[in-house]
Amino acid sequence: MKKVLAMLMTVVLVLAVFTACGKGGGKTDPAKTDTQVGELNVCLASEPDTIDPALNSAVDGATLITHLFSGLAKWSQSDDGALKIEADAAEELTEGVPNDDGTVTYTYTLRDGMTWSDGKALTAGDFVFAWNRAASADLAADYGYMFDVVDGYAEMQEDTSKTLNVSAPDDRTIEVTLVTDVPYWNELLAFPAYFPVREDVVADEAWATDPSTYICNGAYKLASWTHNSVITLEKNESYYDAASVTMPKINFYLSDDANNMLANFKNGTWQLIDDIPTNEIATLKEEYPDEFKVTGQIGTYYVCWNINEELLPADSGLTGVEAETAREEIRKAIGLLFDRNYIVEDVAQGGQVPASSFVAMGLTDADDSEFYKNAGSSADYDGYYDVSVDAQESNYNTAIETLKKYYKYDEASQKFTNFPTITYLYNTSEGHKAIGEYLQSALAAIGINMNMENQEWNTFLNTRKSGDYSVARNGWLADYNDPISFLDMWTTASGNNDVQFGKGDNASLKHYSLDLTGYGIDVNVKDGTWAETFDVLIAKIKTCTDNDVRYKLMHLAEDMLMDTGCLCPLYFYTDLFMIDDSVEGFFSNPLGFKYFMYTTVTE
Amino acid sequence: MNTKNLVYILKRLGLALLTVWIVITVTFFVMHAVPGGPFLSEKAISESAMRALEAKYGMDKPLFVQYLTYLKDIVTRFDFGPSLKQRGRMVIDIIGDGMKTSVRLGLIAAVLALAVGVVLGAFAALRRNKVADKIIMVITTAFVSMPSFIMGALLLILFVIKLRVLPGNGAAQGGLVLPIITLSLYPMAYITRLTRSSMLDVLGQDYIRTARAKGVAKGKIIFGHAMKNSLIPVITYFGPMLAYIVTGSIVVEQIFAVPGIGRAFVSSIINRDYPMIMGTTIMLATLIVVMNLVSDVLYKVVDPRIKLD
Numbered sequence: 001m002k003k004v005l006a007m008l009m010t011v012v013l014v015l016a017v018f019t020a021c022g023k024g025g026g027k028t029d030p031a032k033t034d035t036q037v038g039e040l041n042v043c044l045a046s047e048p049d050t051i052d053p054a055l056n057s058a059v060d061g062a063t064l065i066t067h068l069f070s071g072l073a074k075w076s077q078s079d080d081g082a083l084k085i086e087a088d089a090a091e092e093l094t095e096g097v098p099n100d101d102g103t104v105t106y107t108y109t110l111r112d113g114m115t116w117s118d119g120k121a122l123t124a125g126d127f128v129f130a131w132n133r134a135a136s137a138d139l140a141a142d143y144g145y146m147f148d149v150v151d152g153y154a155e156m157q158e159d160t161s162k163t164l165n166v167s168a169p170d171d172r173t174i175e176v177t178l179v180t181d182v183p184y185w186n187e188l189l190a191f192p193a194y195f196p197v198r199e200d201v202v203a204d205e206a207w208a209t210d211p212s213t214y215i216c217n218g219a220y221k222l223a224s225w226t227h228n229s230v231i232t233l234e235k236n237e238s239y240y241d242a243a244s245v246t247m248p249k250i251n252f253y254l255s256d257d258a259n260n261m262l263a264n265f266k267n268g269t270w271q272l273i274d275d276i277p278t279n280e281i282a283t284l285k286e287e288y289p290d291e292f293k294v295t296g297q298i299g300t301y302y303v304c305w306n307i308n309e310e311l312l313p314a315d316s317g318l319t320g321v322e323a324e325t326a327r328e329e330i331r332k333a334i335g336l337l338f339d340r341n342y343i344v345e346d347v348a349q350g351g352q353v354p355a356s357s358f359v360a361m362g363l364t365d366a367d368d369s370e371f372y373k374n375a376g377s378s379a380d381y382d383g384y385y386d387v388s389v390d391a392q393e394s395n396y397n398t399a400i401e402t403l404k405k406y407y408k409y410d411e412a413s414q415k416f417t418n419f420p421t422i423t424y425l426y427n428t429s430e431g432h433k434a435i436g437e438y439l440q441s442a443l444a445a446i447g448i449n450m451n452m453e454n455q456e457w458n459t460f461l462n463t464r465k466s467g468d469y470s471v472a473r474n475g476w477l478a479d480y481n482d483p484i485s486f487l488d489m490w491t492t493a494s495g496n497n498d499v500q501f502g503k504g505d506n507a508s509l510k511h512y513s514l515d516l517t518g519y520g521i522d523v524n525v526k527d528g529t530w531a532e533t534f535d536v537l538i539a540k541i542k543t544c545t546d547n548d549v550r551y552k553l554m555h556l557a558e559d560m561l562m563d564t565g566c567l568c569p570l571y572f573y574t575d576l577f578m579i580d581d582s583v584e585g586f587f588s589n590p591l592g593f594k595y596f597m598y599t600t601v602t603e
Numbered sequence: 604m605n606t607k608n609l610v611y612i613l614k615r616l617g618l619a620l621l622t623v624w625i626v627i628t629v630t631f632f633v634m635h636a637v638p639g640g641p642f643l644s645e646k647a648i649s650e651s652a653m654r655a656l657e658a659k660y661g662m663d664k665p666l667f668v669q670y671l672t673y674l675k676d677i678v679t680r681f682d683f684g685p686s687l688k689q690r691g692r693m694v695i696d697i698i699g700d701g702m703k704t705s706v707r708l709g710l711i712a713a714v715l716a717l718a719v720g721v722v723l724g725a726f727a728a729l730r731r732n733k734v735a736d737k738i739i740m741v742i743t744t745a746f747v748s749m750p751s752f753i754m755g756a757l758l759l760i761l762f763v764i765k766l767r768v769l770p771g772n773g774a775a776q777g778g779l780v781l782p783i784i785t786l787s788l789y790p791m792a793y794i795t796r797l798t799r800s801s802m803l804d805v806l807g808q809d810y811i812r813t814a815r816a817k818g819v820a821k822g823k824i825i826f827g828h829a830m831k832n833s834l835i836p837v838i839t840y841f842g843p844m845l846a847y848i849v850t851g852s853i854v855v856e857q858i859f860a861v862p863g864i865g866r867a868f869v870s871s872i873i874n875r876d877y878p879m880i881m882g883t884t885i886m887l888a889t890l891i892v893v894m895n896l897v898s899d900v901l902y903k904v905v906d907p908r909i910k911l912d
Contacts, residue, residue, distance in 0.1 A: 046866070046870070047689070049688050049689050049690065050689065050690045050691065052690065052691070055690050057644065057646065137649075137651045137652055137655050138655055139655075140642075140648060140651075140652035140653070140655040140656045140659070141648075141652070142644060142646060142648055144648070144649070144652060145648075145649065157649065157651050158651075205690075205691050206691040206692065206693075207691065208690075208691055209689070209691045209692050226774065226862070227697070227700045227862065228700065228701065228774075228862030228863075228866065228867070229773075229774030229862040230774050253772060253774065253860070254774075254860075254862070255772065255860035256866075257857050257858065257860055259756070259759075259858070260759075260771060260772070260857075260858060260859065260860045263759050263760075263763045263764055263771040264763070264770075264771050264772050264860075266764050267763050267764055267767050267771060268767075269770065269771065269772065269775070270772075456873065457873055458638075458639030458640070458643060458873060458874070458875050459637070459638045459639045461639060461643045461644070461645065462638045462639040462640070462643060463638065465643070465647065475645075494647070495647025495648065495649065495650075496646065496647050
């Protein structure tokens with residue numbers, strides 16, 4: 001026994017010696033003591049692809065950039081917790097002045113004495129340069145299209161020698177002309193793509209990858225960046241509003257493993273984590289009721305049909321417009337079969353909201369009410385169908401009755417017998433899989449056979465975009481609070497037209513109608529193609545100057561979309577994260593950007 | 604080392620170069636054949652922007668021309684090109700950053716596995732069928748059969764969440780301790796078992812009996828005669844161990860958020876970041892080819908009877 005003990009001691013000793021070596025000579029502080037007041041440790045995601053304001057298209061990158069740069073406007077939180085957009089680098093957010101040709105000109109004055117983090121003065125010319133850079137086809141930024149509201153954008157896409165209609169009459173004045181009055185213009189000004197950068201700084205293509213070349217003008221400076229590990233921001237004392245910035249230092253740890261994030265949150269190392277393992281959600285909600293947060297996000301999780309997918313039985317005898325009318329009914333009926341409350345509460349479990357329209361919750365209407373509540377024609381419920389728990393049974397019955405018109409129904413087994421087999425395409429993820437399996441089981445219950453096919457993300461995007469699928473998982477998050485961000489993606493030529501509206505067989509189908517004469521617009525198309533109707537409608541919305549009419553047209557566009565049955569919304573997205581209860585003064589915006597500058601940590 | 608050995612090593616080096624070239628060629632064409640592309644995203648960029656990006660990175664040219672350009676850049680300038688995803692960063696810098704951590708993690712894990720494995724294995728052999736031997740065998744069997752992602756998760760729960768004595772983030776000070784242990788346990792257990800059986804084998808040989816009969820000191824028999832010969836199988840295991848550590852570190856780096864090359868490798872494939880895929884693949888292929896060569900040469904050092912050809 002003594003020998004065994006001696007041997008065990010030896011093993012322990014050897015292990016101890018080697019593990020000590022593994023620390024590289026440094027001592028190991030217990031993780032807990034890393035946390036000090038005056039410093040915030042958070043983890044949003046892994047290494048950002050870029051923190052160049054113009055090139056970034058990710059939410060975590062946007063959060064970093066909003067701490068580092070100061071645009072003309074910024075998001076802030078009032079004392080009552082409401083979010084608002086206020087002037088940042090600009091002295092005030094002015095009203096636009098309409099011109100004779102329908103364009104609108106805005107003039108901004110920069111605050112006096114604004115500087116870059118290297119001490120040089122911030123000028124109006126920096127904004128002019130930055131906007132032209134971000135919008136240029138040469139830079140090919142994902143968010144270049146955010147400038148399509150600015151006069152000159154369309155021309156500069158065709159001819160690279162042209163520029164936006166933006167100018168700097170003097171060092172503190174910026175004049176910009178928009179194609180039309182844009183209700184969400186101030187929100188765009190608070191978006192990273194609109195933040196200023198300096199020409200001599202960005203001339204070095206690698207400027208945004210190293211603290212020594214990262215010159216910014218916001219509340220924080222980039223203090224250090226250990227790639228793939230941690231990005232540290234330190235307060236910029238020369239920021240004009242430095243007095244209200246309460247957090248001196250923020251460490252953004254870089255990890256994309258939700259389980260690892262959770263471990264570091266649980267042991268107190270990190271105060272905020274932006275990703276949560278799906279299978280832990282239910283437990284965490286109970287264990288950390290005050291620290292598990294669910295906030296609204298303007299986005300919709302939906303299922304999309306390929307409009308050219310044949311759904312009718314081979315012997316239906318229907319063709320052309322008649323067949324498409326039948327398919328529309330069928331797709332809408334199938335959309336009614338799904339119990340969205342079950343999906344949200346038992347499958348997704350993240351506080352999502354059952355969706356009855358495509359334009360997401362959180363987008364406002366002309367009168368500042370919720371756009372989705374005014375969608376559809378029913379006065380009894382919001383949206384295009386009733387998603388309340390009580391309505392599920394009648395929805396189901398309606399769906400069955402509709403489907404009976406086109407398919408053989410076996411009363412004994414209560415199943416359809418000749419519905420063609422369809423395939424549900426989704427990208428590899430436990431969450432998407434679980435939802436797909438629910439949809440599959442709901443359809444199997446009435447005899448519809450739906451296979452599941454998962455593809456790795458990039459392949460999936462490719463397949464879905466090219467329309468090489470029958471039914472697919474889909475989701476859309478808006479970049480600004482305006483319903484058009486959910487509607488213009490469905491024009492024929494749009495790169496996001498996954499449904500394939502106006503493409504393939506659908507291109508020549510004269511099935512759609514559009515009558516705008518009631519709004520004083522001279523458009524009346526009967527039995528036209530998608531391009532002759534929907535595309536025209538979107539173009540009219542984009543140039544419409546009457547705000548009330550513009551919103552009515554957007555409702556009309558959504559009606560057209562929902563009428564095809566090709567979009568089957570399941571729920572509105574929420575943003576889930578965990579934040580330590582020692583942190584105060586934190587807020588996030590509907591785009592998911594997180595704001596740490598006004599936080600304090602009390603311990 | 605005579606000329607014959609030198610010729611052998613040169614021949615092997617040539618073969619290694621050929622292997623790496625084949626890896627480059629196959630990866631290059633397979634990677635481009637996979638559907639999707641680096642500039643594809645949930646929110647599509649415009650046609651003109653897509654064309655501008657393709658022109659910027661030379662992807663508008665025929666694939667074979669791109670291949671030749673790529674080979675030329677590597678051979679003449681050791682230029683692996685820019686990352687398509689992390690705009691503004693060069694592939695060589697990203698790999699360099701990641702390798703610093705990964706090599707440290709892998710080397711320490713390998714040394715730890717070897718040192719502890721050999722000692723424990725020899726110890727178990729000398730205590731054959733005693734309690735100590737049995738305990739060691741039970742534990743090593745457990746470690747050999749447990750995949751690293753389970754082991755990693757267990758260690759994470761125990762040391763990071765429950766005891767809170769070690770950091771759970773690979774970037775923190777001391778953050779490599781848990782990844783190193785996780786990564787080394789499997790090869791350590793394997794080496795222990797390997798050393799034990801080979802040691803037992805050697806201890807039964809005639810020359811050991813002769814040495815004992817001659818009255819050679821026990822320590823000298825074990826360290827001078829038995830140990831050296833029983834290490835040959837362990838050296839054979841060197842190559843597979845390296846392969847295990849390289850692939851295993853991908854999982855372990857993920858679990859402990861270690862800023863190594865493993866994560867970059869996986870994400871480059873998901874992102875279709877072509878130059879990054881090529882860079883990481885070439886680097887890993889070279890590493891494995893070279894280490895196999897080293898282990899082959901080591902046989903010769905340990906056992907002069909082995910012919911190098």
